[in-house]
Amino acid sequence: MNEQTDNTDTTPGLPFDPTENLRKVLQLRHLGVKESGEDFFEGAVAPNPGPRVFGGQVIGQAIMAANDTMPDGRYIHSMHGYFLRGGDADRPIEFGVENLRDGRSFSARRVHAFQDGRTLLSMIASFQDYDEGVDHYDPVPIDAPDPESLPSTAELLGSIDHPAAKFWAEQRPFDVRHVQEPLYLPSEKLEISPDNAVWMKTFTALEGPQAVQRAALAYASDYTLLEPVLRRHGLNWAIPGMSIASLDHAMWFHRDVRVDDWLLYVQHSPNATGARGLGTGRIYTRDGLLVASVGQEGMIRVPEKFMHLAD
Numbered sequence: 001m002n003e004q005t006d007n008t009d010t011t012p013g014l015p016f017d018p019t020e021n022l023r024k025v026l027q028l029r030h031l032g033v034k035e036s037g038e039d040f041f042e043g044a045v046a047p048n049p050g051p052r053v054f055g056g057q058v059i060g061q062a063i064m065a066a067n068d069t070m071p072d073g074r075y076i077h078s079m080h081g082y083f084l085r086g087g088d089a090d091r092p093i094e095f096g097v098e099n100l101r102d103g104r105s106f107s108a109r110r111v112h113a114f115q116d117g118r119t120l121l122s123m124i125a126s127f128q129d130y131d132e133g134v135d136h137y138d139p140v141p142i143d144a145p146d147p148e149s150l151p152s153t154a155e156l157l158g159s160i161d162h163p164a165a166k167f168w169a170e171q172r173p174f175d176v177r178h179v180q181e182p183l184y185l186p187s188e189k190l191e192i193s194p195d196n197a198v199w200m201k202t203f204t205a206l207e208g209p210q211a212v213q214r215a216a217l218a219y220a221s222d223y224t225l226l227e228p229v230l231r232r233h234g235l236n237w238a239i240p241g242m243s244i245a246s247l248d249h250a251m252w253f254h255r256d257v258r259v260d261d262w263l264l265y266v267q268h269s270p271n272a273t274g275a276r277g278l279g280t281g282r283i284y285t286r287d288g289l290l291v292a293s294v295g296q297e298g299m300i301r302v303p304e305k306f307m308h309l310a311d
Contacts, residue, residue, distance in 0.1 A: 019202040021046040022173035025057055026064050026215055028095065041065040041095045045087070049167035053087030055246045056222025058113050058121045063215040065095035066109040066125050074107055074127045075210045079218070080250045081123030087115055105129050137254065137290035138282070140264065142179070147199035147262045150177040157184060174220050174259075176200045183227055183236045194232040196267040198224050202260045216259045217292060218251055221281065226298040228269035229277030233302075241303040247276065250295045257283075257291040275301050 024044055031040040043061040045053055063076055087093060093113050100108040106128050113121040153176055157169040168184070179197040181189045200220055206212065226244060230236065257263070267281040281294040 017204050018171045019173045019204045019206060021171065022202065022206065022216060022219065025061060026212060026219075028061060028064055028068065030068065031094070034096075037099070039065070039069050039097045041068065041097070043093050043095065045089050045092060046173070047167070047171050048089040049164040051089055053089050053093070053120070054222065055083055055121075055249070056219040058083075058087060058093065059123070059222065059249055059251075060215040060219035061093065062095055062111040062113055062121060062123050063125060063218055064211070065097050066111050066123075066127070067211040067215070069097050069099060069109060070107060070127055070211075071102070074129050076125050076214050076253055077128045078250075078252045079123055079125040080248075081121055082248045083121055083246050084119050086245070087113070087120045091115055093120065100124070105131060140284050140288050141266055141282075142195075142197055144179045144197055144199070144264055144266075147177050147201075150179065150199065152177055153182075153184075156182060172223075173202055174200045174223065175203050176223055178224075180231070183230055185238050186236050190231070190234060190236070192232065192234050194228050194269045196224060196228040196231050198265050198267075199262050200265055201262045204260070206258075206260045210256055213257050213259055214253050217253070217257055217263075217283065220259065220263075221251055221265075221283070221292070221294045222246065222249065222296070224265065225267060225279040225281055225294060225296045226269075226277055226300065228267045228279050229272050229298070229300060232269050232272070235302065235306075239302065239306050242306070243299070243301040245299045247297045247299055252293045253291070254293065255289060255291045257285070262286045263291070272300070275299055 025046045028041040028043045031042055033039055046057055048054055093115055096112045098110040100110055108126050111123045112119050154169045157165040177199045181187050206216055264284045265281055267279055269277055269279050271278045276297055277300045278297050282290060283292040284290055
């Protein structure tokens with residue numbers, strides 16, 4: 001891929017480097033091998049505005065745990081996981097990794113994330129050695145403006161005195177910039193559409209091999225993926241009493257990536273029913289190379305008095 005150079009080590013307007021939170025949570029501690037043969041690891045929890053752990057963090061850490069049991073040079077190419085319950089943001093998370101298979105080119109691992117013996121996430125991931133083969137990809141489906149021309153979350157929410165707004169503005173490890181009107185707050189400019197797109201990258205350089213880059217990309221892939229469902233129904237994150245939770249997450253890693261270069265995350269919602277909405281996404285480099293595809297279904301419960309907005 002074409003390496004970009006926009007991985008600056010500055011965080012204008014922010015009190016500290018929020019990407020440091022990402023570095024910390026992706027560094028797991030090996031707890032040893034249990035009688036079952038599973039490797040166990042422990043990971044810290046990044047700051048969060050609410051009592052629950054961010055789902056993308058759990059996915060990223062589960063990938064790092066599985067990767068730590070891999071032969072050198074074998075990287076994740078796909079994962080499928082279910083969020084079974086919310087995690088406590090004040091406590092570390094344990095990860096158990098079961099070796100399902102090590103073949104000549106592919107390896108498979110099952111990972112469970114635990115707190116107090118209760119399963120938060122169940123994931124199966126597949127890893128592969130680099131190999132040559134046929135190569136094609138869909139081009140970028142939208143004409144997106146340059147990320148530098150779009151307002152940052154800090155510029156949009158930094159003046160709002162609310163814990164969630166402060167967190168999104170100052171503590172998320174990724175700089176996330178919406179191509180369409182953002183959904184943080186109600187807006188008369190909101191256009192009803194099942195499509196959503198954001199530019200994103202870490203605020204500062206993230207060192208490390210593809211194992212780290214892909215785990216970090218999985219972390220960020222949980223950002224905004226249900227927003228096309230909300231946008232399709234004229235909803236926003238500030239609706240009182242609305243309940244949203246990720247149910248599952250699937251991801252395919254197509255090509256090498258660096259998360260400290262700008263990435264365009266193009267999203268679409270093909271369906272919503274039964275208080276569930278489906279979001280799909282494609283992640284491109286700035287020069288238009290498709291590096292990953294994502295799918296997620298989420299629970300979306302809207303209070304009755306706001307259902308008229310979703311009609």
